[in-house]
Amino acid sequence: MSKQSLQQKRIAFLATDGFEQVELTKPWEALKNAGAEVVLVSPKSGEIQGVNHDEKADTFPVDQSVHSASAEQFDGLVLPGGVFNPDALRMCEDSVSFVRDFFKQHKPVAAICHGPWTLIEADVVRGRKVTSWPSLKTDLINAGAEWVDEECVCDQGLVTSRNPDDLPAFCDKAIEEFAEGRHAEQTT
Structure with a gap:
């Protein structure tokens, strides 16, 4: 894709402590390189706090609180995995x-690894x-x-992948x- 493809697009990354670092950083970099404005x-x-599997990794600054965020402010959403991250998000x-x-709002969403746990709680995976x-x-x-065991699946604007090995196709x-x-x- 050309850098122009995501110009004027604002993409939210929803995460909290315990996200799998590479599942945030690789899509973040890919979307920025495609011209998107990315917001944590x-x-x-x-x-x-990011993690590399079960080890602490780097910390990342939060750009916006989910308590004041609205889907109307964004053109799409990325949900990184990690075990702790989506488990905490689905309780919020x-x-x-x-x-x-x-x-x-019929906007595209991409979730990888354990990220779909939050989709389950939002009741948006049925069908x-x-x-x-x-x-x-x-x-x-x-x-x-x-559920299928495939590298990357897209269904009506919902992109899902299994693990960090799938990041190139996911991105x-x-x-x-x-x-x-x-x-x-895309419907709820």
Whole structure:
């Protein structure tokens, strides 16, 4: 994709402590390189802690509180994984509402690894084909999704991938979906 493809696009990354660092940094870099403005949104203020699997990694400054953020302010959403991150996000009603609103507004969303846990809590996976880290398979099926073991799946503007090895395909497909914008057939 050309750098022009995401010009004028503002993409939210929703995360909190315990996000898998590479699942934030690689898409962040890819979207910025494609011309997007990227914004780190979190229920925490200040900085949030990344991890490399189960080891602490770097901290990252939060740009905007999810408590004051609105899906209307963004053209798309990225949900990085990590075990602790989505588990905490799904317990935060403002985070869950923020995610749900992207679907209500038919905006593209990209979630990788454990990121779909937050999608389950937002009740937006029913009837969708998705992938994730394998341990989420039963949770996603119980929430009404069709789970598949594929590198990258896109269903009506929802991009999902399994793990950091899938990041090249995940980033490419996310850029494509964010460039398209609204997804008229995407429903909650």
